[in-house]
Amino acid sequence: MNCRAVRKHLVDLLDVACDTQEHEALMAHLHACPQCTEEFATMKRAMEGVRPKHRIGASPALKEIVMKEVLESAASVGSAGRTSRRARLWRPLFAAPLAAALLLAASFGYWLIQSGGKEPLSAFGVLGRAAHAMQGLKSVHIEAQMRTIPGDNFELILLDQDMVPIELWRGFGEPPQWRVETSGRVVVCDGNTSLLWIKKSNVASEAPPTAGHIGWLAPLMDVEHILDSELQLAQEQGSTVTVEEVTGPDGSRELLVSVEALAQGDYTNDWLLNKSISDSDNLRVYRLDADTMWLKGLQVYVHTDAEDVLVFETVNIEYNAELPSTLFALELPDDVSWYDSQGETAVPAQVQKLTPEETARAFIEACGREDWNTVQVFYPVAPIPQHFKEALGGIQLVSLGTPFQSGQFPGWFVPYEIRLKNGEVKKHNLTVRNDNAAGIYQVDGGI
Amino acid sequence: MSSLLFAERVAVEPEVTPSAGQDRWEGAWPRSREEFSRFVDVFQDRLVWFAFRKLGNRSEAEEVVQEVFLRAYRHQEERGNVARVSSYLYRMASNACNDVLRKRGRAALPLSLSMAENIADPRAQADENAAALDELQRIETLLAHLPRRQAEAMRLRILDELSFAEIAEVLHCSLGTAKSRFRHGLRKLRAILELEREK
Numbered sequence: 001m002n003c004r005a006v007r008k009h010l011v012d013l014l015d016v017a018c019d020t021q022e023h024e025a026l027m028a029h030l031h032a033c034p035q036c037t038e039e040f041a042t043m044k045r046a047m048e049g050v051r052p053k054h055r056i057g058a059s060p061a062l063k064e065i066v067m068k069e070v071l072e073s074a075a076s077v078g079s080a081g082r083t084s085r086r087a088r089l090w091r092p093l094f095a096a097p098l099a100a101a102l103l104l105a106a107s108f109g110y111w112l113i114q115s116g117g118k119e120p121l122s123a124f125g126v127l128g129r130a131a132h133a134m135q136g137l138k139s140v141h142i143e144a145q146m147r148t149i150p151g152d153n154f155e156l157i158l159l160d161q162d163m164v165p166i167e168l169w170r171g172f173g174e175p176p177q178w179r180v181e182t183s184g185r186v187v188v189c190d191g192n193t194s195l196l197w198i199k200k201s202n203v204a205s206e207a208p209p210t211a212g213h214i215g216w217l218a219p220l221m222d223v224e225h226i227l228d229s230e231l232q233l234a235q236e237q238g239s240t241v242t243v244e245e246v247t248g249p250d251g252s253r254e255l256l257v258s259v260e261a262l263a264q265g266d267y268t269n270d271w272l273l274n275k276s277i278s279d280s281d282n283l284r285v286y287r288l289d290a291d292t293m294w295l296k297g298l299q300v301y302v303h304t305d306a307e308d309v310l311v312f313e314t315v316n317i318e319y320n321a322e323l324p325s326t327l328f329a330l331e332l333p334d335d336v337s338w339y340d341s342q343g344e345t346a347v348p349a350q351v352q353k354l355t356p357e358e359t360a361r362a363f364i365e366a367c368g369r370e371d372w373n374t375v376q377v378f379y380p381v382a383p384i385p386q387h388f389k390e391a392l393g394g395i396q397l398v399s400l401g402t403p404f405q406s407g408q409f410p411g412w413f414v415p416y417e418i419r420l421k422n423g424e425v426k427k428h429n430l431t432v433r434n435d436n437a438a439g440i441y442q443v444d445g446g447i
Numbered sequence: 448m449s450s451l452l453f454a455e456r457v458a459v460e461p462e463v464t465p466s467a468g469q470d471r472w473e474g475a476w477p478r479s480r481e482e483f484s485r486f487v488d489v490f491q492d493r494l495v496w497f498a499f500r501k502l503g504n505r506s507e508a509e510e511v512v513q514e515v516f517l518r519a520y521r522h523q524e525e526r527g528n529v530a531r532v533s534s535y536l537y538r539m540a541s542n543a544c545n546d547v548l549r550k551r552g553r554a555a556l557p558l559s560l561s562m563a564e565n566i567a568d569p570r571a572q573a574d575e576n577a578a579a580l581d582e583l584q585r586i587e588t589l590l591a592h593l594p595r596r597q598a599e600a601m602r603l604r605i606l607d608e609l610s611f612a613e614i615a616e617v618l619h620c621s622l623g624t625a626k627s628r629f630r631h632g633l634r635k636l637r638a639i640l641e642l643e644r645e646k
Contacts, residue, residue, distance in 0.1 A: 011630045016610040046637040050586045051605050054579040056499045057492035062509055066487055066516045070480065240518065260542070270619050281542060301549070303542045305618045306595055308549055 001029050006036050010043060140223050141318045142168040144298075147311040151184025151200050155215030155276045157311045159302065169323055170221050177328040178221050180214045187213040188330045195330050201385055204332055205339040216277050223295055227286065230259050237264060245290060253290035258283060265407030271429060272407030274302055277311065279407040294319060337385045347438045351377055356403040356412035359441035360430045364418060367392040378432075379443045392447070394421045410435055411444060476519075476532055483520055490533070491516075494540050497607050500583055501544040505576055511543045534616035537609070541617070592639050597632030604629055 001009075006029045013026055030037045145163035148156050154166075164182050171177040175191025187196045189209050196205045196213045207213065214221065219229050234241050239261040248254040262281050267273045274280045280302040287297040300312040354362060359378060366374035370393040372384045381388075401415030411433025419425050431445040477486040494515060498508035518539060586606070590598040596618070603614045615625035 011611075011626050011633075014604070014629075014633075016608060042637060043633055046633050046640055047605055049640045050589055050601065050636065052579065052582045052586060054575065054582050055492075055496050056505055056508070056576065056579050058495040058512065059505075059509060062491055062495070062513065063484075063487050066491075066513055067480075067484060069513070069517055070483065070520050267619070273619055281538070283546070303545060305538075305541060306599060308545045 001025055003029075003033060003036055006030070006033070007039060010036070010040050013040065014043065014047065137172050137224060138320045139172060139323045140168075140170050141321055141323070142220060142223075142314055143316040144168065144312065144314045146182075147309070148182075149184070150182045151198055153185070153215050154180060154187075154213075154217045157274070157276055157280075157302065159274060159304065159309045159311070163313075166217075168217060168220060169327055170223065171323050171328070172224075176221075177323075178214070179327050180217055180221075186330065188328050189213075190328045197330060197332060197336070201337075201387065202333060202335065203337045203339050203381055203385060220298070226295065227257060227288075230257070230284070230286075233261070234259065237261060248287075248296075254296065255288040255290050255293075257286040257288065259286075263407070265409075266405070267407060269404040269406045269413075271404070271413055272409055274304060275407075277302070282311075283308070337381050337383055339381045347377060347440055351440050352438075354441060356414050356432045356441055357400055359432050359443075360400055360403075360414035360416055361397065363430070363443055364395065364397045364416060368395050368397065370394065378441070379447075380436075388447075391420075395419065398425060409433075411441070413446065471533070474532070486519075486532075487516055490536060493607065494536065497537060497540055498544050499579070500602070500606055501541070502547055503580060503583070507547055511540060511547060515539045515543055531613060531616050533609070534613045537603075537607070537613070537617045589636065589639055589643075593632050593635050597628045597635065600625055600628035601632045601636065 006026055009022070009026060012022060030040060144166050146154075146157065146166050147161050148154075148158060148164050149161060150164050166180070166182050168181075169179045177189055177191050179186070179188045181187075184200055185196070185198050187194060189195070192209070194207050194209045194211050194213045196207075198204070205211075205213070212218075219226050222229065230239075230241070233239060239259050241260075242256075242258040244256040244258070246254050246256055260283055261278075263273060264278050265272065267279075272279045277284075277300055282303060283301045285299045285301075286295060288294065289296050295317060297314045297317065298312070299310060299314075301308040302311050351362075363375065363378040366372075366378070370389070372389065375384060376382060396419040398417040398419055400417075403412040403414045405412055409431070411431060413429040413431055415427070415429050417425060417427045429446045430443060432441040433444045434441045436442055471489065474482075477483040491512065494512045495505075495508050498511040499505055502508050502511070515536065519536065590601060593601065599618065600614055603609045603617060604611070609617065611625045611629065612622055614629070615622045618625060618628075620628075
């Protein structure tokens with residue numbers, strides 16, 4: 001090992017766990033090299049500069065309390081209606097002004113709310129009351145904001161982006177209708193069809209209402225069942241739910257339903273981690289009017305290692321306003337391009353066998369040749385928009401990386417490096433998936 | 448030559464983490480009450496210290512750790528496939544601390560300011576707590592000069608004594624990135640400490 005290699009690996013000698021073989025090689029070098037020895041000594045002195053000499057440990061009572069709670073928890077499973085209050089070490093942690101908050105594990109099958117001096121109320125009952133109270137709704141109009149890009153789908157969140165205003169309307173008649181809109185994208189559902197229009201790229205898509213055009217916002221369209229959905233998710237995914245009674249800013253009684261949920265995918269590759277709400281450890285806080293049980297607000301925070309980031313919040317919720325029928329119709333420009341991943345166009349046999357990496361190569365090379373018919377096999381938009389042709393025509397493939405999967409996304413990400421016509425090199429991950437009618441890998445994003 | 452002798456004496460020994468003699472949990476998520484009891488033994492001091500340095504308050508730190516252990520116990524079956532128990536536990540503790548900070552309504556306050564308030568807490572006047580808080584405040588002042596991610600890698604390695612593999616999992620990054628953040632952070636820290644000495 002030369003000095004350069006040793007200095008690169010000196011940090012390994014500062015790890016907790018030692019790999020003997022590697023350490024032996026490093027230390028053999030250190031014994032023979034005063035310069036590297038001095039370098040390592042300096043690193044250790046710097047560490048000592050921030051190593052605390054005083055540490056706080058657990059009090060003797062902590063373990064006793066934890067184990068007692070564990071025993072009580074085990075005994076209480078299935079005993080619905082029983083109130084359990086956590087033993088506290090020094091003092092109540094959160095002094096709620098009106099009532100106590102009980103942390104309740106949804107996996108135990110029951111939640112409780114306890115109000116000072118009042119009978120405990122089953123949280124199932126609370127949810128039932130909420131759903132019942134909402135059943136008479138005619139409409140809801142929600143103004144909110146989400147940390148995303150205006151033209152992107154309603155699933156993506158980007159923690160370093162500004163909040164983007166977003167508006168949702170839902171009519172509860174038969175059939176149910178809705179509209180969701182940001183400055184860059186709009187979805188309307190007239191009850192039978194969901195129509196998506198991406199404004200800037202002028203691409204539209206028509207699909208059944210369940211097609212997923214509105215992404216994570218879908219539960220908000222079912223505002224009357226939203227807590228019910230959370231309960232179901234809590235049971236399926238092991239989220240933890242806290243119900244708390246508080247006094248609202250206007251003095252009214254409110255219920256805060258807080259759902260702590262964990263990211264729901266495989267993040268061995270963490271590309272998707274924290275890029276959507278379900279791909280993040282998050283906290284969803286619902287605020288209900290305690291008397292009417294109507295939803296008054298929702299905030300969603302993503303937990304990161306450094307901080308909690310607010311990624312979604314409602315600004316205003318209005319119930320039972322008259323919604324004009326024009327709200328659920330969309331007039332598209334004449335020159336709109338249509339995206340149809342479920343189209344039944346004939347696909348050459350060789351395309352059906354392509355792997356994600358081969359698909360990425362074929363797609364990028366077709367763009368380079370400006371062979372738009374081939375591009376359409378992988379990117380089913382007709383006609384291919386002019387701005388797409390201008391941006392990607394003539395590109396050169398520099399390299400492809402090993403495809404990977406991340407989170408819950410059913411497709412693959414293929415790392416690529418391309419040279420644009422202006423000479424600029426762009427690196428990104430092309431997203432491909434094959435859950436379409438043709439069963440071939442098609443481009444879903446990352447262009 | 449004297450500096451070389453000193454350097455040699457320090458350098459030939461790899462890092463000796465103060466708590467290296469303590470038990471570490473290398474197994475899977477605990478599945479029985481007995482395993483859970485040992486699990487608490489192994490992690491309780493480390494987690495209370497971790498929460499204390501984030502919250503600057505011992506009673507809240509113990510509350511958080513109590514909660515984390517109970518969640519860990521209740522969801523033991525779901526977490527049976529967790530690859531590295533320690534880093535998962537630290538993430539739970541970190542999230543729980545963030546909840547406390549948010550509910551305090553001052554999550555955005557610099558840690559040093561939060562601590563300054565807590566020093567006035569009568570319970571924190573105990574010598575042990577006050578000394579630890581004083582020292583943490585000094586350390587945080589130094590680390591505040593570093594980029595956030597590098598500082599966090601430094602905290603997890605030096606203050607919490609996590610291995611680089613554990614740090615990578617807590618921070619959701621690769622092992623190489625965790626080491627790199629630490630290495631760059633340490634280099635900056637050296638420069639800062641030298642400046643301090645020159646003052």
